Amino acid sequence: MRNEKEIRDLFPLLDIKVNERPLIYFDNAATTQKSREVIAEIEKFYLHENSNIHRGVHHLSQISTDNFEKTRTTVQNFINAEYNHEIIFTKGTTESINLLASCYREILKKDDEIIISEMEHHSNIVPWQICCQNTGAKLKIIPIDINGNLDLKNFKKLLNSKTKLVAITHISNSLGTINPIENIIKLSHEKNAKVLIDGAQSAAHVKIDVQSLDADFYCFSAHKLFGPTGVGVLYGKEKLLNLLPPYQGGGEMIKDVSFEKTTYAPLPFKFEAGTPNICGVVAFKKAIELIKRIGIDKIQEHEDKLLAYATKKLKKIKGLKIYGEAELKSAIISFNIDGIHHYDLGLILDKMGIAIRTGHHCTQPVMKKFKIAGTARISFAYYNTFDEIDECVKAIEKAKKMLL
Amino acid sequence: MNISIEEIEKEIIEEFELFDNWIDKYEYLIDLGKSLPKIEEHEKTAENIISGCQSQVWLNAKKKDNKVHFFADSDAIMTKGIIAILIRVLSHQEPNEIINANLDFINTIGLKEQLSPTRANGLVSMIKKMKIYALGFEKTL
16 A cells, blocks of 8 residues: 555545544445545536537537547456447446346346346346346346355356346445356356346456456446446447347437437447436546556455454454355445444444444345344445554444443 | 423423533433333334334324323334433323424434434434324324
8 A cells, every 4th residue: 555644635535524523434335435636527527628428519529528438448448348339338337237127128038037146236136126027037046145155056056048147246235245256157158148247346446357257247336436426337248238229218329310210329329328427427537547556456455454454353342243254255344233223333433423334235135134124334445544443443332332 | 280392392402401412412312212111012013113214113102081192112222212202292292282393392402413314304204103193193082
């Protein structure tokens, strides 16, 4: 890690006080803070560049179109996609999944099968349920074990010639499990099933190479990797995206329109109807550049240390139970303390300036599996420190005293 | 002689004036939560549950001698503390008094600002549900 202060200075909101205490921001799985460069880019766009894209011949439109498309190429390189038109901009991971599910509604037939897992976020469950309701396809679920690992033996049994799509999270947002997606993709392809990876929790934390993974589809959100909200990515292999029907109709996505017949624009515009979040996409480039400058290996190394340190310290708190102890884990810790409701804990930590998430984290099936209503969740980003963990552990001890 | 809603509100405001920091205020709410009698498991039904709270809240009401009596429970202790205050103010009152109560004390004692927006929404839901019970009882008069 570079100088700790140097890194934290890049994120102005980390420097504020909450309830008269220095903010400790441990809710990075929900969203990360934004870098100065991202914020400056947003301001620069509206002060100097604002214009609609791909339409005007005028000066400003050229600038914003160029900058918008530069981000597409930056994302392409970031995940090592073969072509930049394989990068579709959406408003977030949720929309990316819905886009694909909506296209699959046109393709799937009765008795086709989609496989998801028990640890999926609701955004990777509900769109497929809707898809199945509309097509008569069946949704199959890979169970998880008590440590939060996918049951791969079961997965192999579920896979068959009817399986059309496997939609799996790269990293669980409530348990932190890093799934063996390379293996999952390989096994799925052996049965000719396509694979969507939900990378919402992974893009800022682990290296992504869609070509070496051979992922068919991969999606993530800008706001979870230091970028603006309202920007997401759906990567898809060119061949597959070309086979899919369009998602939404409107401007930008057409080639020719008449009342008799409309032809669609080529990739990526076929899937980008309407004016997108131009400013957000332009500023997103700065976030990716920052990650590249730091180096994803460095980020992972630091976060692994934070995870190990925090896990060790939390386990010393009497009555504290951690949910999700997979061998391969990202910097997310879900826990409860005997006799304490996670929400009470969250409220008291907030009073001490510590931001954590409480609740079911949009993964109710996971909560059901562990027979709990919810958990308290700590999630780290590269800018978090060991001192913050020490402070948080002290605060948890204090809250425990107040509540028990 | 029954104490009016306004008088109870005034008492609570005076009690909260004694606290000069959040810890004392929270500890008081936690104590109130712990002292609130639990409701029976079989009374924790889907109809009694209040939506809008991150924690689960069950609220029940009965009428006796034209007075409404509230019973409530929650799985979170701070939530129970808040319910305890609401019950202290609104229980043992006549339905029309409950319906017309302004409950300005909530802002005065800083309950709304002390709690997160999601919790404040829960607070609104709790009051709404109590008033709906009162409204139901008024109609059956």
